[in-house]
Amino acid sequence: MVSRITTDSFRSQHHHSNPLPTSPVPNYNRRKEKVYLQGEVYAVREILNPEKYELNRTGLQMLSSLYKHLPAIRVQYSTISPQVMDIVQKLKRDITRRGVTDDPWDLARKWAKPRSLLPESAPGLGDVLAALSTAPITAADIGYRGTQLKVSLRLKGGQIVVFKPLRYSRDELIEGIYSGFDRHNGEIAAFHLSRLLDLRMVPLTTGRSVSLKRQILPVSTWRLSKTFIQGRAGQMCLYGVCHYCRKNESVCENFHSLEGSVIMWLPKKLRLLEEPHPWRRTYVKNKFAKWEKNESYCERVIHSNQAPRLLHLVDAAVFDFLMQNGDRHHYARVAGANDSPVVLIDNGKSFGDADVDHMDVLAPLLQCCRLHQTTYERLVLLSGGGMSQAMKELLALDPIAPVLAEAHLRAMDRRVIHILAALNACRERKGGWHNVLF
Ligand SMILES: Nc1ncnc2c1ncn2[C@@H]1O[C@H](COP(=O)(O)OP(=O)(O)OP(=O)(O)O)[C@@H](O)[C@H]1O
Ligand SMILES: [Mn+2]
Structure with a gap:
């Protein structure tokens, strides 16, 4: 469903090894022009003339209203809320290893429920995370x-866990x-x-970080071990078995270890x-999905069997927009409740x-103009730089810190403001917060 990296030369041309400049003056370099000309709805940071955007996709007209609200929202939410640090302290306390449990897998299994995979206050979480990153394989x-x-x-x-290796x-x-x-x-960032x-x-x-040679290969099944190869420098590499797995696109150890993330498998219960996501992409360039052309697409979803999940899909859209994940082609939920x-x-x-x-990525919010009140309140709380500050502190405790480059942390602050601007556009369109927040 997803493509591998496009093989254009831009990968090397535009590779930058320094954090992006914070200058408020946009630098309309070639890459950004190229982005505009793709005819998709992009906004480059600190844009000056959003009205100039040609919105090819008529389903996203709400964006002009979002941009109208943006300057005022940016001013309104320009400082960090003092409450952010309270929340961060609590979240940090939970992810610190404290020897609360000697059966971390059982604790995590008991936590996992259809509506939350862990409790709001989760003493012992640090022990589970430590076990995930150190337990023998x-x-x-x-x-x-x-x-x-x-x-x-x-x-x-x-x-059981999933290991996703570092590729960039x-x-x-x-x-x-x-x-x-x-x-x-x-x-990792998504979890926090x-x-x-x-x-x-x-x-x-x-x-x-794992050693392919010492920790993975000796315990591998035959079908996995067949995909281990030696790299040019004699290091151990692996290409695995999957749709896009290729021998010439293997991942290799760096100084005898391979960094990755470990994702806990959900319990069988x-x-x-x-289900296919109602706002999924076509994955075909220039072929628009219905939601991209129809401003009233949300009505269709409201009248479909997906309606009971609408507010959850909007929450997911907010979450995905902050990280810029545009690949939620299917969405999962726990069987049992609608x-x-x-x-x-x-x-x-x-x-x-x-x-x-x-x-x-915000289309479900832009088109439905509804959001859980609790999510809205968190976004307000995390505005004005709180988001990057909080993420930075939480991610600093991870074994492979720093998890995100500064530029990505800053980008999340900018995206919080865009969501709040979208919500204000919604408030205007729907005649008050009571028609937007639920
Ligand atoms: N932590 C987990 N617990 C339970 N099931 C999982 C977990 N992670 C993944 N799965 C299952 O495995 C499937 C594949 O995982 P994932 O979506 O991460 O792979 P992918 O290679 O990115 O797939 P795609 O290319 O389709 O997006 C998921 O759709 C889900 O059914
Ligand atoms: Mn995927």
């Missing part, structure tokens, strides 16, 4: 389904909303972001259902380009 196999390279690991005590440096530029390989660090937004539907995730939240698995197609906001 007892078995390794090819990843379960999907297009991306991953390895399925069994950790001592029987816990922190500041590598990946253009295109669903281009490239999965970003292992995006999975979900707790910050109080959308606790991301499986427990942490960074971990939670049976996942997967109105259970989206299980936010597969967050690796995120944090590709800190300089660009693909506004269409």
Whole structure:
């Protein structure tokens, strides 16, 4: 469903190894012009003339109203709320290893419920994360389904996890909303972001470095071990088994270890259902989906069998917009209830380009103009720089910190403001907050 990185030369041309400049004056360099000319709805940071955008996709007219509100919103939410640090302190206390439990897998299994994978206050979470990043690996196999390279690991005590390997440096530029390989660090950031937004539907995730040679190969199944090869410098490499797995696109150890993220497998008691996302992309350039052309598309969803999940889909859109994940082609939920939240698995197609906001990821919010009040309140709380500050503090505790480059943290602050501007446009359109927040 997702493409590999486009093979244009821009990958090397536009590779930047320094954080992006913070200058408010836009630098209309070639890359940005190219972005505009693609005819998709992009907004480059600190744009001066948003009206000049040609919005090819008539389904996203609300964007002009969003941009109308943006300057005032930027002023209104320009300082950090003092409450941010209270929340961050609580979240940090939970992710600190404290020896609360000696059976971390059991604790995590008990936490996992259809409506939240962990409690709001989760003493022992630090122990579970520490176990995920240190427990001995007892078995390794090819990843379960999907297009991306991953390895399925069994950790001592029987816990299954997904290992997604590092494929890019922190500041590598990946253009295109669903281009490239999965970003292992995006999975980690997603976990912490979900707790910050109080959308606790991301499986427990942490960074971990492994030795392919000493820790994975000796416990690998035959079908996985067949995909181990030696790199040019004699280092150990792996290409795995998946739709896009290629021998010439293997991942290799760097100084005898391979960094990645470890994502906890959900317990069997939670049976996942997967449905096509109503706002999914066509994955065909210049072929628009219905939602891209029809401003009233939300009405269709409201009259479909997906209606009970609408507000959860909008929450997921907010979450995805902040990380710039535009690849939620299907969405998962736990079987049982009709109105259970989206299980936010597969967050690796995120944090590709800190300089660009693909506004269409917000389409469910722009077109439905509804949001959970709780999510709105969190966004207000995290505005004015609180988001980047909070994420930075939480991610600093991860074994593979720094998880995100500064430019990506700053981009999240900018995106919070854009969401708040969208909500103010919605308030205007729908005649008051009571018609927007639920
Ligand atoms: N932590 C998890 N717990 C339970 N099931 C999971 C978990 N992670 C992934 N899965 C299952 O495995 C499938 C593939 O995982 P994932 O979506 O991360 O792979 P992918 O290669 O990115 O797939 P795609 O290319 O289709 O996006 C998911 O659709 C889901 O059914
Ligand atoms: Mn994916």
